[in-house]
Amino acid sequence: MAEISRPTHAVLGQNQYGKAENRVVKITRDGATHHIKDLNVSVSLSGDMDDVHLSGSNANVLPTDTTKNTVYAFAKEHGIESAEQFGIHLARHFVTSQPAIHRARIRIEEYSWERIEHGGEGAHSFVRKGQETRLAQITHDGENWEVVSGLKDLTVMNSTDSEFWGYVKDKYTTLPEAHDRILATEVSGRWRFNWTDGEQTAPDWDESYAQVKKHMLAAFAETYSLSLQQTLYAMGARIIDNRGEIDEVRFSLPNKHHFLVDLAPFGLKNDTVDGGVYFAADRPYGLIEATILRDGAEARIPVDLTNL
Numbered sequence: 001m002a003e004i005s006r007p008t009h010a011v012l013g014q015n016q017y018g019k020a021e022n023r024v025v026k027i028t029r030d031g032a033t034h035h036i037k038d039l040n041v042s043v044s045l046s047g048d049m050d051d052v053h054l055s056g057s058n059a060n061v062l063p064t065d066t067t068k069n070t071v072y073a074f075a076k077e078h079g080i081e082s083a084e085q086f087g088i089h090l091a092r093h094f095v096t097s098q099p100a101i102h103r104a105r106i107r108i109e110e111y112s113w114e115r116i117e118h119g120g121e122g123a124h125s126f127v128r129k130g131q132e133t134r135l136a137q138i139t140h141d142g143e144n145w146e147v148v149s150g151l152k153d154l155t156v157m158n159s160t161d162s163e164f165w166g167y168v169k170d171k172y173t174t175l176p177e178a179h180d181r182i183l184a185t186e187v188s189g190r191w192r193f194n195w196t197d198g199e200q201t202a203p204d205w206d207e208s209y210a211q212v213k214k215h216m217l218a219a220f221a222e223t224y225s226l227s228l229q230q231t232l233y234a235m236g237a238r239i240i241d242n243r244g245e246i247d248e249v250r251f252s253l254p255n256k257h258h259f260l261v262d263l264a265p266f267g268l269k270n271d272t273v274d275g276g277v278y279f280a281a282d283r284p285y286g287l288i289e290a291t292i293l294r295d296g297a298e299a300r301i302p303v304d305l306t307n308l
């Protein structure tokens with residue numbers, strides 16, 4: 001092979017590779033009753049990959065095509081118990097079976113389906129749930145594990161019990177103070193587990209997810225809100241206080257503004273008191289983001305959740 005000359009001033013930095021967005025749908029048959037797991041799995045591997053970048057030798061490269069095949073083969077051979085468990089299994093496989101691969105990161109989006117209830121035969125018809133997308137990211141370096149679970153696109157609204165006033169006013173401030181407003185957001189959240197040692201019993205991933213979502217929604221509903229920031233903190237703190245397996249929570253919450261429409265030109269009074277008519281603005285939107293940590297824990301979830 002011809003030696004490729006190296007640029008003199010260039011040094012290879014962080015690199016990773018793998019097959020992104022493997023869409024895998026697994027049907028499990030239990031007689032006439034079927035079950036669906038519908039995932040989007042992205043594999044990212046790193047390790048001794050200098051040669052492939054610097055000299056073009058592929059001797060250490062497990063093809064991305066193989067990583068794709070592994071995702072499908074594992075779904076068939078081992079099934080998909082939960083996104084987290086499937087990701088752990090894949091990450092362990094890549095790191096332990098390939099000497100040149102020292103770190104595997106598996107990202108999974110899970111789309112949920114619910115059964116179509118009908119009078120006919122069989123239980124094999126489903127409708128895609130329009131609610132949130134469940135997320136999981138599993139990282140393994142041969143020794144430690146990091147599992148971050150989450151969700152996105154969970155839209156929630158409180159039609160009262162929200163105020164926003166007492167804020168700083170400068171010469172550009174026009175926002176009227178609100179003593180009864182709509183509070184709506186599309187929750188994007190991530191939470192990091194303190195399970196890092198593969199020898200220790202792993203959490204029940206599905207139960208944990210269900211409980212985190214329950215606490216998050218209960219805190220949203222039950223918090224009398226003086227700002228979306230306050231509601232966000234209440235949501236995160238409630239998770240930390242109720243779920244001992246979680247050390248860190250991060251939220252990115254767009255404030256989905258609802259503005260009372262001025263109906264005075266039509267002789268109509270429009271206020272919140274007797275049920276208002278609102279304009280639901282899609283942009284621009286306030287964007288409120290924060291991390292809530294267990295006391296003493298280290299922040300590891302990226303600040304920008306689009307990077308996870």
Ligand SMILES: O=c1[nH]c(=O)c2[nH]c(=O)[nH]c2[nH]1
Binds near residue numbers: 164
């Ligand atoms: O809950 C809110 N937090 C803000 O920081 C803010 N800023 C704003 O204009 N409206 C709101 N609402």
